[in-house]
Amino acid sequence: MHLPALPVLLPFFAAILILYPWFNKRLHLQRLVAQFGLLMLVAVSMLTLFKTLADGPMGYAMGDWEAPFGIYLLADPLAAFMLVVTSVLALCTHLFACGGEDKTGRFFHPLFMFQLMGLNGAFLTADAFNLFVFFEILLIASYSLLIHGGGRERTRAAQHYVLYNLIGSAFFLIALALLYRAFGTLNIPDMASRAPTLPEESVPLAQAGGLLLMVVFGVKAALLPLHFWLPRTYSTTSVPVAALFAVMTKVGVYSLWRIHSVVFGHDSGELSDLGVVPLAWLSGLTVLAGAIGALASQTLRWLIANLIVISVGTLLMTVAMGTTQSVAAGLYYTLHSTLMSGAFFLVAGLILMQRGQAEDRFVRSRPFLYPVFTGVLFAVTAMAMIGLPPFSGFLGKVFILQAAVDSGDAIWVWPLVLISGLAALIALSRAGTTLFWRTQGSVVPEAKEKVSNVHLVASGLLVATTLVLVIGGGPLTEWSLRAAQDLHAGVTLNYLNGGQP
Amino acid sequence: MELIFAVTVGVMVTCSVFLMLRGHTFAVVIGLTLMSYAVNLFLFASGGLALHEPAILADGAEYSDPLPQALVLTAIVIGFAMTAFALILAIRARADLGNDQVDGRALPGDSLANKEPQGKIRQSSVSSTAKNTGGKSR
Numbered sequence: 001m002h003l004p005a006l007p008v009l010l011p012f013f014a015a016i017l018i019l020y021p022w023f024n025k026r027l028h029l030q031r032l033v034a035q036f037g038l039l040m041l042v043a044v045s046m047l048t049l050f051k052t053l054a055d056g057p058m059g060y061a062m063g064d065w066e067a068p069f070g071i072y073l074l075a076d077p078l079a080a081f082m083l084v085v086t087s088v089l090a091l092c093t094h095l096f097a098c099g100g101e102d103k104t105g106r107f108f109h110p111l112f113m114f115q116l117m118g119l120n121g122a123f124l125t126a127d128a129f130n131l132f133v134f135f136e137i138l139l140i141a142s143y144s145l146l147i148h149g150g151g152r153e154r155t156r157a158a159q160h161y162v163l164y165n166l167i168g169s170a171f172f173l174i175a176l177a178l179l180y181r182a183f184g185t186l187n188i189p190d191m192a193s194r195a196p197t198l199p200e201e202s203v204p205l206a207q208a209g210g211l212l213l214m215v216v217f218g219v220k221a222a223l224l225p226l227h228f229w230l231p232r233t234y235s236t237t238s239v240p241v242a243a244l245f246a247v248m249t250k251v252g253v254y255s256l257w258r259i260h261s262v263v264f265g266h267d268s269g270e271l272s273d274l275g276v277v278p279l280a281w282l283s284g285l286t287v288l289a290g291a292i293g294a295l296a297s298q299t300l301r302w303l304i305a306n307l308i309v310i311s312v313g314t315l316l317m318t319v320a321m322g323t324t325q326s327v328a329a330g331l332y333y334t335l336h337s338t339l340m341s342g343a344f345f346l347v348a349g350l351i352l353m354q355r356g357q358a359e360d361r362f363v364r365s366r367p368f369l370y371p372v373f374t375g376v377l378f379a380v381t382a383m384a385m386i387g388l389p390p391f392s393g394f395l396g397k398v399f400i401l402q403a404a405v406d407s408g409d410a411i412w413v414w415p416l417v418l419i420s421g422l423a424a425l426i427a428l429s430r431a432g433t434t435l436f437w438r439t440q441g442s443v444v445p446e447a448k449e450k451v452s453n454v455h456l457v458a459s460g461l462l463v464a465t466t467l468v469l470v471i472g473g474g475p476l477t478e479w480s481l482r483a484a485q486d487l488h489a490g491v492t493l494n495y496l497n498g499g500q501p
Numbered sequence: 502m503e504l505i506f507a508v509t510v511g512v513m514v515t516c517s518v519f520l521m522l523r524g525h526t527f528a529v530v531i532g533l534t535l536m537s538y539a540v541n542l543f544l545f546a547s548g549g550l551a552l553h554e555p556a557i558l559a560d561g562a563e564y565s566d567p568l569p570q571a572l573v574l575t576a577i578v579i580g581f582a583m584t585a586f587a588l589i590l591a592i593r594a595r596a597d598l599g600n601d602q603v604d605g606r607a608l609p610g611d612s613l614a615n616k617e618p619q620g621k622i623r624q625s626s627v628s629s630t631a632k633n634t635g636g637k638s639r
Contacts, residue, residue, distance in 0.1 A: 134627055147590075152605075155597040158590060159590055159591070162586065163587060168588060169583065170536050170537060174544075175542055177540075177572075180569065314515065
């Protein structure tokens with residue numbers, strides 16, 4: 001009954017608990033509480049997913065205020081999928097951080113939990129202004145996590161990231177004001193039901209608001225002209241934080257699904273398919289920019305950041321296609337790319353801890369302490385990211401290609417997806433050969449202290465999720481199709497209030 | 502009324518955009534503050550402007566929309582916190598990078614920058630970050 005509120009409340013209370021002074025000097029207890037909270041979060045997210053798949057979307061009126069006055073949480077299969085993938089990613093990255101990265105600054109654990117609270121809230125909310133509020137929660141937590149550990153390069157990256165996102169937030173508010181003026185409501189299902197019959201004088205306002213909102217989500221998702229913050233931010237921050245941030249770009253894509261494919265979808269009268277053509281162009285160019293960036297990368301983390309740009313571009317192409325199949329394919333690809341980008345950052349963390357001064361730069365260096373384990377993880381993640389069989393990236397890309405055939409967009413989607421795959425293949429083979437085979441001398445002596453078993457277990461676990469995605473590929477694709485259908489069918493205010501759809 | 506309101510918001514946004522395009526973080530932060538004021542006013546106007554009407558519900562009278570007021574209140578609080586964070590970060594960057602430029606590179610003749618030449622900015626490393634924060638971590 002209160003299930004949809006739990007993914008927001010659980011990390012919130014865990015964070016508050018850890019903030020108590022008694023926990024201040026007891027780092028192992030902070031870790032324990034956070035890990036326990038994350039395990040609970042995984043369980044709650046799974047439960048939400050299965051319940052929404054069985055019984056349909058669940059609405060939750062906060063404070064029991066009925067729509068259209070109250071704020072609603074809406075747990076549908078799409079949101080539940082995002083909850084599951086976020087909590088699994090968070091569990092593994094947090095475990096990795098417990099290997100020692102959480103000691104390089106204070107308040108890592110509370111910030112991590114607040115970050116999750118913001119993410120989960122953004123996935124669950126059914127109110128556009130509430131989405132803004134949760135965006136700000138996840139952003140302010142991410143600002144602090146970003147500079148966790150300190151250092152000049154990190155401060156510089158954080159400054160760009162913070163100022164840029166503050167401007168983005170101002171645009172978000174302007175867009176919301178325009179939309180409120182046009183629709184008279186900010187409840188997303190209510191907006192969707194009013195969109196087809198919007199009075200003529202409100203249409204330009206709604207169009208301006210919708211397009212401005214697309215710019216804001218483009219900033220979060222790293223759409224082409226707005227993506228320059230991403231590589232530096234992701235490659236300079238600490239490894240577990242970068243791995244968690246793999247889900248941050250997906251929040252932008254998710255919000256586009258949540259608002260643009262519902263409120264400005266195919267049958268919204270004058271507002272139908274708002275901004276789809278520029279989005280298609282820009283998403284294609286994003287993929288190309290990511291591919292060029294990947295080929296030009298000098299360090300592994302910079303390369304992974306560019307691979308994230310490619311995957312975001314690919315996802316935005318599915319948003320631009322706008323069919324049910326494309327959203328389903330995009331959802332499966334989101335699951336894959338979030339988990340694999342996160343896993344890749346953890347593997348990069350293992351690599352840079354073992355290479356001493358050379359870190360993750362593509363230069364000749366000393367051999368690895370655990371060459372086989374690191375090598376296998378690197379190979380599996382790289383193959384998954386490129387989209388080679390038998391791993392999850394291959395399945396994800398095949399679904400996207402199929403969806404492109406069905407929606408008649410094959411002519412521009414196929415070349416882009418395949419070319420970006422080739423670029424990733426070239427870049428990663430070059431990276432792999434340099435990192436693993438161009439070695440000389442003896443093992444770095446301090447690698448033994450730096451790489452703990454926790455690091456190995458955490459990165460191994462996250463990499464292994466690609467196998468789950470492949471083995472469970474059948475049910476997962478069926479469920480993502482269900483999620484896409486539920487998203488496009490939408491819910492009514494009446495349904496949110498407990499009535500019939 | 503509408504004209505004055507629109508011109509006010511427009512002028513504030515113009516000034517804030519000018520300030521945000523400056524190189525010094527201090528000017529950028531002031532620009533952001535001005536921008537958030539303008540945005541708050543804009544958000545306030547989304548409920549429609551009315552003169553001499555009761556602020557809350559009254560019998561028979563036209564009343565102003567209460568929701569934008571609630572939205573503005575939330576936006577003010579959030580904007581306040583974010584500006585404070587941006588300011589602190591700017592001070593930290595001034596200390597870490599040795600100058601007040603947004604991209605961390607001092608221009609020749611910058612009176613706000615440290616006098617001694619700065620070392621080249623390198624990719625941050627695990628070892629150097631551990632060193633940098635050794636004093637602050639506990």
